[in-house]
Amino acid sequence: MSRNARRGALAAATVALTLTAAxxxxxxxxxxxxxxxxxxxxxxxxxxxHKGGTLKLVAHAAAGSFDPQVNYTLQYWQLFQSxxxxxxxxxxxxxxxxxxxxxxxxxxMPKVTNxxxxxxxxxxxxxxxxxxxxxxxDDVVASFQRIFKVSxxxxxxxxxxxxxxxxxxxxxxxxxxxxxxxxxxxxNTVTINLTAADPEFExxxxxxHAVVVPKDSPTKxxxxxxxxxxxxxxxxxxxxxxxxxxxxxxxxxxxxxxxEPQGYPDAIDYTFGQTVESEVTAIENGxxxxxxxxxPADRLNEIGTKYASRAHVNPLTAFWYATLNVNMAPFNNxxxxxxxxxxxxxxxxxxxxxxxxxxxxxxxxxxxxxPGHVDSCDYTKGGxxxxxxxDLAKAKELVKQSGTAGQEVGIVVQDDxxxxxxxxxxxxxxxxxxxKATLKPLSGNIQFTYIQNTKNKxxxxxxxxxxxxxxxxxxxxxxxxxxxxHPGSDSSINISGFCDxxxxxKMHAALKTSQTDKASADKQWGAVDQTVMAQSPVVPLxxxxxxxxxxxxxxxYQFSKQFYMLVGQxxxx
Numbered sequence: 001m002s003r004n005a006r007r008g009a010l011a012a013a014t015v016a017l018t019l020t021a022a023x024x025x026x027x028x029x030x031x032x033x034x035x036x037x038x039x040x041x042x043x044x045x046x047x048x049x050h051k052g053g054t055l056k057l058v059a060h061a062a063a064g065s066f067d068p069q070v071n072y073t074l075q076y077w078q079l080f081q082s083x084x085x086x087x088x089x090x091x092x093x094x095x096x097x098x099x100x101x102x103x104x105x106x107x108x109m110p111k112v113t114n115x116x117x118x119x120x121x122x123x124x125x126x127x128x129x130x131x132x133x134x135x136x137x138d139d140v141v142a143s144f145q146r147i148f149k150v151s152x153x154x155x156x157x158x159x160x161x162x163x164x165x166x167x168x169x170x171x172x173x174x175x176x177x178x179x180x181x182x183x184x185x186x187x188n189t190v191t192i193n194l195t196a197a198d199p200e201f202e203x204x205x206x207x208x209h210a211v212v213v214p215k216d217s218p219t220k221x222x223x224x225x226x227x228x229x230x231x232x233x234x235x236x237x238x239x240x241x242x243x244x245x246x247x248x249x250x251x252x253x254x255x256x257x258x259x260e261p262q263g264y265p266d267a268i269d270y271t272f273g274q275t276v277e278s279e280v281t282a283i284e285n286g287x288x289x290x291x292x293x294x295x296p297a298d299r300l301n302e303i304g305t306k307y308a309s310r311a312h313v314n315p316l317t318a319f320w321y322a323t324l325n326v327n328m329a330p331f332n333n334x335x336x337x338x339x340x341x342x343x344x345x346x347x348x349x350x351x352x353x354x355x356x357x358x359x360x361x362x363x364x365x366x367x368x369x370x371p372g373h374v375d376s377c378d379y380t381k382g383g384x385x386x387x388x389x390x391d392l393a394k395a396k397e398l399v400k401q402s403g404t405a406g407q408e409v410g411i412v413v414q415d416d417x418x419x420x421x422x423x424x425x426x427x428x429x430x431x432x433x434x435x436k437a438t439l440k441p442l443s444g445n446i447q448f449t450y451i452q453n454t455k456n457k458x459x460x461x462x463x464x465x466x467x468x469x470x471x472x473x474x475x476x477x478x479x480x481x482x483x484x485x486h487p488g489s490d491s492s493i494n495i496s497g498f499c500d501x502x503x504x505x506k507m508h509a510a511l512k513t514s515q516t517d518k519a520s521a522d523k524q525w526g527a528v529d530q531t532v533m534a535q536s537p538v539v540p541l542x543x544x545x546x547x548x549x550x551x552x553x554x555x556x557y558q559f560s561k562q563f564y565m566l567v568g569q570x571x572x573x
Contacts, residue, residue, distance in 0.1 A: 002123075002260045003547075010501070011419055012165075013529060016061075021343070027447075036531070038554060042214060044093070044255070044257055044258075045257075045263070046261065046262050049205075050264050050555070050556065050571040050573060051264055051266075052264075052265070052266050052572075052573040053264075053265055053266060053553075053572035054266060054267045054268070054269055054288075054325055054572065055265040055267070055268045055269070055289050055428040055554075055572045056076055056111050056269050056271070056287070056288045056289045056290075056568070057268065057269065057270040057271070057288070057289065057290050057291075058270070058271050058272075058274050058282060058290075058291050058292070058293065059075065059271075059272055059274075059279075059291065059292035059293060060074075060272070060273070060274060060275065060279070060286045060292075060293050060416055060444060061243070061273070061274060061443050061444035061445040062075075062206040062240035062241070062272045062445050062446070063075035063076050063240075063444070063445065063448075063522060064240065064446065064449060065221050065222070065223050065224075065444055065516050066222070066223070066224060066225075066226045066238050066244070067150065067222040067223065067227065068080050068083070068084045068200050068208045068209070068211050068213070068227065068236065068506075069147055069150055069152045069208070069211065069213070070150055070152060070221045070222075070491070071208070072077075072153045072154075072209075072491075072493065073450075074466055075292055077208050077563060078222070078563055078565065079144070079233075079244075079268075079270075079565070079567060080208040080211065080229050081231075081560075081563050081566065081568070082211075082213035082232055082233045082260075082263050082566075082568030083229040083231045083232075083233050083234065083235070083246070083249075084208060084213070084230065084231055085104045085105050085127075085206055085211060085212060085229075085230045085231055085259070085260055086104055086105060086206060086207075086208075086211045086212060087093060087101075087103075087104060087105050087106040087110075087121050087123075087140070087190065087200055087205050087212070087255075088101050088103060088104050088106060088110075088205045088206040088258065088259075089101070089102060089104035089206050089258075089324045090102075090111070090206050090257040090469075090560070090562040090563065091258050091259070091560075092258065092259065092260065092261050092560065092569070093258070093558070093560065094555070094558040094560065094566075094568055095357070095479045095560075095561065096561060098560035098561045098562045098563070099257065099469075099562055101202045101203060101205075101206045102256065102258045102259050102305075103256065103259060103281065104256065104259040104260060105123060105124055105127060105135065105140070105230070106121040106122060106123060106124065106190075107121075107122045107123070107124050108465060109202075109236070110192075110202075111187035112399075114124055114193075115197060116194075116197030116198070116199075116515065117193060117194045117196065117197055118190055118191060118192070118193050118194070118385060119191070119193075119194075119201065119235070119282060119464060119465065120190075120191045120192075121189060121190045121191075121192075121194045122187075122188060122189050123135070123136075123137055123140065123188050123189065123190060124255055125188065125545060126253070126255075127230055127255065128230070128251035128252075129214055129228040129230055129251065130215065130228045130229050130230070130234035130249040130250070130251060130252075130343060131228040132495045133214060133228070134252060134256060135212065135230060136183075136185065136215075137183030137184060137185050137188060137189070137190050138183055138188045138215045138547070139213070139214055140183060140184070140212050141177075141181050141182070141183040141190065141213045141215075142178060142214075142215035142217070142404075143179040143210075143211070143212045143213050143217075144159070144162070144180070144192075144210075144213075145168070145175045145177055145181070145220060146213065146217060147159055147209060147210070147502065148165065148168035148169065148172045148175040149172050149173060149175050149219040149220075150172075150219065150221055151167075151172055151486070151491050152209045152491065153386050153491040153493050154207075154209050154468075154478065155168070155169060155172075156211065156483040156484060156486070157168055157477055157478050157481065157483050157484050158204040158207070158210075158257055158478075159204065159209075159210070161194045161195055161196060161201070162177060162180040162181065162192060162193070162194060162195075163179045163180035163193040163195055164176070164177040164178060164179055164180040165177070165180065165195075165261055167361065169185075173219070173499075176417070179193060180192065180193055181269070186531065189340065193352070195573050196512075196515075197515045198511075198515070198566075199514050199515050199518070200371055200469070200471050200473060200474075200511075200514070200563055203468075203469035203470075203474075204469070206235075206469070207468050207469065211498070212230065212240070213227045213228065213229075213465045214227070214228050218233045221296055222523055223239060224238050225238065226236075226238055228258075229249060230252070230259075231249060231252060231260050232248060232252045232254075232260065232262050232263040232568060233246040233247065233248060233249055233263055233268065233568060234246065234247060234249040234250055236427065236534070240272065240395075240525070241273070242271070242272060242273065243269065243271045243272060244269075244270040244271070244272075245267065245268070245269055245271070245272060246267065246268040246269075247267050247268075247499075248263070248266060248267070248507060255499075261417040261568070261569065262570035263381065263569070264482035264556070264570060264571050264573075265570065265572050266489050266573065267572075268567065268568075271288075272445075275293065276291070276293045276294075276296045276416065277296060277298075277299070277336055277415065278289040279293060280295050280296070280299045280303070280549065283310075283549055283551050284307065285548065286523075286551050286552060286553060287454065288548065288551065288566070289550060289551040289553055289554050289566075289570070289572060290548065290550050290551070290554065290570075291338055291397060291417065291549055294354070294418075294546070294547050294549075295549055296417055296418075297354075297417075298412045299434055300354075302385065303547075303549060307549070309313065310550050310551070310552070310554075311547055311548070311549050312547065312548040312549075312550070312557055312559065312565075313357075313358075313545055313546070313547055314467045314546050314548070314559050314564075315545050315546075315562075316369060316543070316544050316545055316546050317367045317369065317370045317466070317470070318366075318423075318462040318464060318465060318466040318467065318540045318543065318544055319362045319365065319367055319451055319464065319475075319540050319541070319542065319543050319544075320349075320353070320359075320362070320462070320467060320540055320541045320543075320544060321365075321462075321463065321465070321538045321539055321540050322344075322426065322460055322461065322462055322463075322466065322538065322539040322541060323451065323460065323461045323463060323495040323496045323498055323537070323538055324340060324459075324460055324496055324537055324538065324539065325361060325457075325458060325459045325460070325495075325496060325534065326496050326497050326498050326500055326535075326537050327454075327497040328329055328457060329407055329457075330402065330407045330409065330435065331402035331459060331460070333402045333403075333404055334367070334535060334536060335399075335401050336398070336399060336402040336404045337535070337536035337537065338379070338398055339394075339396070339398035339402065339475050340377040340395070340430075340433075340460075340535045340536070340539050341378070341533075341536050341539050342379050342390065342392075342394045342398065343391075343429055343432075343433055344379075344388075344390060344394075344426075344429065344541065345361075345389070345390040345391075345394035345395050346361030346362065346387050346541060346542065347361060347387075348425060348542045349361075349422055349425065349542050350542055352416060352418065352421045352422050352425060353422070353544065354418075354541055356549070357545070358476070358544065358545045359542040359543060359544045359545065360543050361386075361541075361542060361543075362387075362540035362541055362542050362543045363376060363377035363378070363379065363380065363386065363387050363533075363540055364376055364377075364529050364530075364531070364533060365475050365476055365479070365529050365532060365540060366472055366525065366526070366529050366537065367467075367475075368478070370470070370475075370542060371470060371471055371472045371477075371518075371522045371525070372472030372521075372522040372524075372525030372526045373472075373526065373529075373531065374450055374526035376526075376529075376533075378530070378533050378534065379391075379533075381394075385560065391417065392432070395433060396432075396434070399433050399434055399435075399504050404435075404571050405433070405434035405435070406434060406435070406436065407435055407436065408435070408436045408437075408438070409430050409435045409436065409437045409438070410437075410438050410440050410457050410458065410459050410460065411423050411427055411437060411438065411439050411440060411459075411460045411461070411462070412440045412442060412447065412451050412460070412461045413431070413439065413440070413442070413461070413462040413463070414439050414441065414442065414443070414447045414462070415442060415443055415444065415447075416442035416444065417439070419462060419480070420439070420441050421439065421460055422541075423439050423462055424439060426438045426460070426462070430460075436549075437488070446462065447461075447463075449490040449491075450490075451463060451495050452489070452490055452492045452493060452495055453488065453489060453490050454487040454488055454489075454492065454493060454497065455488055458495070460534075460549040461495060463495065465479060466546070467562075469562070470562075472510070472516075472521075472522060472525035472526075472528075473507070473510070473511060473525070475515075476507060476525060476529060476532065477496060477511070478493060478494075479493060479505050479538075480494055480496070480498050480503070480532055480537060481499075481503075481504055481507055482494075482499035482500075482501070482504050483493065483504075485487075485497055485498070485499050488523065496537035496538055497539035498532075498535070498538075499538075500535065501530060502531075503528065503531055503535070505528070506524065506528050507528055509517065509524060510524035510525050510528060546564065548564075548565050550570075554571065554572060554573075555569050555571035556568070556570055556571045557570065
């Protein structure tokens, strides 16, 4: 999720939040919640007395396309959990269990045969789309074809192992996957054949890019025209300049509380275009219930004192980073890339982001506590396994050796206060190193797709990555493999354009090892991480935490480690 790229808990420097452990929810607490009439047990049973009302969400900007097979942002993946369904889903629960995959549109977990290469699912009966049409095996088959036809950002990484995917990646418009995804209407089954066993395939089937939409859905990005859904909510309207409105899907009947629980609010209104300052005020005054953007610096102290019980802080498996375009000057020179890594003061970025309570310095692509992570820090003064200080003198020497001093560098960031402040810091730093740096702030509604497209010739961008599922490949393979680099496309998630055949071979070896020995594979991924950092296509900056600030009307707050706050499970009545 990745997403306006993945959301972070931006906040403020010196006000280190007086939120105490007792006054904030943590994802490590399986029963955390707050608000009037709160269920301290996080009960899994639907509580009809809390059904109803309109949940009011606010954000500075929308997140672009509302097509679930195209959009790659946390902002909308969070909503898609209560709208769209795949054959499998991550459990819609609080805490660690939210990493567990369960049957969704399938009646049970798949029957896996053929040495781990064939998955057979039996489809549930009685599931209906929000347009009134019954779900069929044809919809499932067409949806997998559509992943390639719309050039989904993960088509070449998550689903390229499906038999026939190679042809679909070459000519998406004619994708049929005749031997890869096979529907049997009579038996009500869907069979998926892979070219090789993939121990992560069930994770990949549980994310929004693999949801099932009607077979007659457009074979191009649906954009602002939401597709019919199977979950408890459907989109009634969407204007990315103004608002998104979700209402109950009249055809929804809960088939699995774990996979797709009935929602509590009758409607969810999501308004765009506010400043983060006005968002905080709206929540404090009860005019809004939750803000996507984290509170700004000058409001954290009041939130941490007057409204502490309504601020929920959760650690994230994510990192903010700068991308360095390895195919354009000056960063087609490895020494110039390494210079930036040596020069960046991660502690300064932590302060700009919100202080040590909300972030920590990052040295690697894989976050701490994530599969494959190794405590290692190639670019810290004095050496060591953790970041201590920048080495500006060494950085300047590398710039001199590279012969790139004096070149122009454009820095593309989102236009909110925190992203801009970090961008301004990077601009100042590059100027100190001898470059002619300019800052290019863009709306969060377009920045993430803009920086992916090579036609825009982005040299350096500030972005972030939040895990899709708990596996090292979801960072390294997705962000830095040759398969993720698509020149001229808005869906080229390998923003640096880094394509190293040697590194790719190591990634493929780790993926193969993971089929039989996950522990050994994680060690391989850790080594890949260190190899990548030696090449410096990215500059890891921070590992963030998230603040969810909610109104007094909100109860039953639950934080999924996989998809974050469970929007549809909030009480507003």
